Amino acid sequence: MTTHHNKNSLSMRILVAYKVIYGLFLGAAGLGIFHLLNKDLGVEIGHFVATLHLDQENHIMKMLLQVAGFDHRQLAAIGAGTLFYAILEIIEGWGLYGGYSWAKYLTIIATAAFLGPEGYEIIEKLSWVRGALFAVNLGVVFYLIYHLKNQPRHQQR
Numbered sequence: 001m002t003t004h005h006n007k008n009s010l011s012m013r014i015l016v017a018y019k020v021i022y023g024l025f026l027g028a029a030g031l032g033i034f035h036l037l038n039k040d041l042g043v044e045i046g047h048f049v050a051t052l053h054l055d056q057e058n059h060i061m062k063m064l065l066q067v068a069g070f071d072h073r074q075l076a077a078i079g080a081g082t083l084f085y086a087i088l089e090i091i092e093g094w095g096l097y098g099g100y101s102w103a104k105y106l107t108i109i110a111t112a113a114f115l116g117p118e119g120y121e122i123i124e125k126l127s128w129v130r131g132a133l134f135a136v137n138l139g140v141v142f143y144l145i146y147h148l149k150n151q152p153r154h155q156q157r
Contacts, residue, residue: 011143012096015096015107015143016093019093020089020090022089023086023088023090023092024086026083026085026086027083027086027087030083030085031079031083033075033078033079033082034076034079036075037076037079041070088106091103092106092107095107101148105148107140107144108141108144111137111141114137115137115138115141118137
């Protein structure tokens with residue numbers, strides 16, 4: 001019997017796609033960070049800025065200048081953290097795709113863990129992007145809680 005709560009619902013498929021795509025993006029970013037470990041960050045960032053024709057006052061530019069100040073160990077830690085987070089996102093997506101209850105719990109915990117820092121960032125500097133991301137993540141948490149509460153016991157895995 002199929003219900004609107006099953007793993008094939010449109011909302012669940014969108015969530016799965018988001019988790020997997022975001023995980024792949026983070027994985028590429030993490031590998032890119034490790035690629036930079038043995039390079040001169042100043043030169044590499046200069047090439048990046050020239051290629052994208054970034055303005056010196058651009059938010060991305062300011063972030064890149066901060067990264068240029070990191071040492072080898074800090075950059076490796078950021079790369080490892082990024083890869084860990086990428087793996088977590090892909091595991092969540094795979095588990096949600098499979099309809100596993102553990103994946104719903106994992107996603108709720110991992111997503112809810114970032115709501116505090118995201119809320120703080122909104123308070124520090126309000127923007128529609130931060131507000132939208134906070135609202136989406138809050139929605140994901142409530143959606144999965146609702147999904148778990150209304151899932152028949154015989155469908156839980």
